[in-house]
Amino acid sequence: MSCLARSFQKLSLNNIVNVQTIFLRNKAKYVEKPTPGIGIAYRRKVHFPDQYTVKPLEVTNLGGRDPESGRIVxxxxxxxxxxxxHWIDWKRIGPKEGPPVVAKVVKIIKxxxxxxxxxLIAYEDQLKYILATENMKPGDIIKTSCHIPRIPVRPNEGDAYPLGALPIGTQVHAVEKYPGVGGFLVHAAGSYATILRRTENKHIxxxxxxxKEFSLPQECMCTVGKLSNxxxxxxxxGSAQKNRELGNRPRSGWWQRKTGRFGRKIxxxxxxxxxxGPKPEAAEEVSLTVDRPFAKTLRAHFHY
Incomplete structure (x- = not known):
């Protein structure tokens, strides 16, 4: 009887294992597909080290795929x-009082x-990368200061000052969105932003x-000049091969450019x-409740 019971037990276990494997094999794995255009780039992934370095960093080409799921996005x-x-140091930090920090341009690369x-600029015993301006060349001297004087300064190309320290009409790039977060606006080649006016709440x-117009705090740092290239x-x-070298795959032949025959919407x-500035945290709301309803009487007061 013991041998018979043991054989029935093995048979039942084998059947259960086979059923589970078939069920898992046919089960579809749900993977949430990310949405493009929310600040995540799917062209390349840069392997950043723990500390800032001017050594060129390794890059993994993603080819339009999500690095976690591997699906084409x-x-x-x-x-x-x-x-x-090349790791760009977006924060141009300078003294709030006294003379500005002076740096020298070592070389300009693509x-x-x-x-x-x-x-590539050098100051004191440090090296770092910044975006090059239109007329910047090796040997130039650039300055960085966080001081906002009463009279606007007269800057040169490559100098970094707060928006409140520059005169109206100055061309700037790498503008901070909030003070201390680093250059956030205007990074593309040949682009620049223009300082239009000052407002009453110390905004520029x-x-x-x-x-588009943006009203930013006057303490936001920016770099003077028009970007290079x-x-x-x-x-x-010039050719399809050059487009492939840039990392762009061919598109469908059915796509045709709009000719502009019917004008454009203005x-x-x-x-x-x-x-x-960043939105403050919402304060905790305290609500007072009464268990018994209000009882109105003939007198000029209420009983609870």
Whole structure:
């Protein structure tokens, strides 16, 4: 009887295992597909070290795929020549009082991962990369200061000052969105923002290349000048092979450019967008409740 019971037990266990394997094999794995256009790039992934360095960083080409799930998110990306990434130091930190920090431009190089050129600068015993301006060349001296004087300064190309320290009409780039977060606006080659006016709440209104106006705190840092490689937008690709080297896959032959025969829609720019700082945390609401209803009497007061 014991041998018979043991054989029936093995038979039942084998049947259960086979049923489970068949069920798991046919079960579909649900993977949430990310949405493009929310600040995540699916062209390349840069391997940043723990500390800042001027050594070119390694890059993994994603080809339009999500790095976690491996699913294609953006079509039209793939191939391309392998490029090294130069880590840009977006924060230009200077003294709030006293003379500015002086740095020297060592060299200007091309970066395959961005459109504008990159400048290697040296100050004291440190090296770092910044975005190069249009007329910047090796040997130039640039200044950085966080002081806002009563009279606007007269800056040179490559100098970094707060928006409140510059005169109206100055061309700037790498503008901070909030004080201390680093250059956030205007990074493309040949682009610049213009300082338009000052407001009563110590804000500076600038106009970006897209004709949008932003009202930013006067303490936000920016770099003076127009970005380099202005002919980037006017340089034709020339051939399909060159487009593949840039990392773009061929598109469908059915796509045709709009000829503009019926004109274009002319829309007015959006209103000025004010950046006053990060939103404060909502205060905790305290609600008082009464268990018994109000009882109105003939007298001039209420009983609870």
């Amino acid at each position: 953006v079509k039209g990306i793939g191939g391309g020549i392998k490029q090294k990434y 970066d395959g991962c961005r459109t504008s050129h990159v400048a 209104v600038i106009m970006t290349p897209s004709k 202005a002919d980037h937008i006017n340089t034709p690709i 829309r007015k720019p959006p209103p000025v967008r004010v950046f006053s």
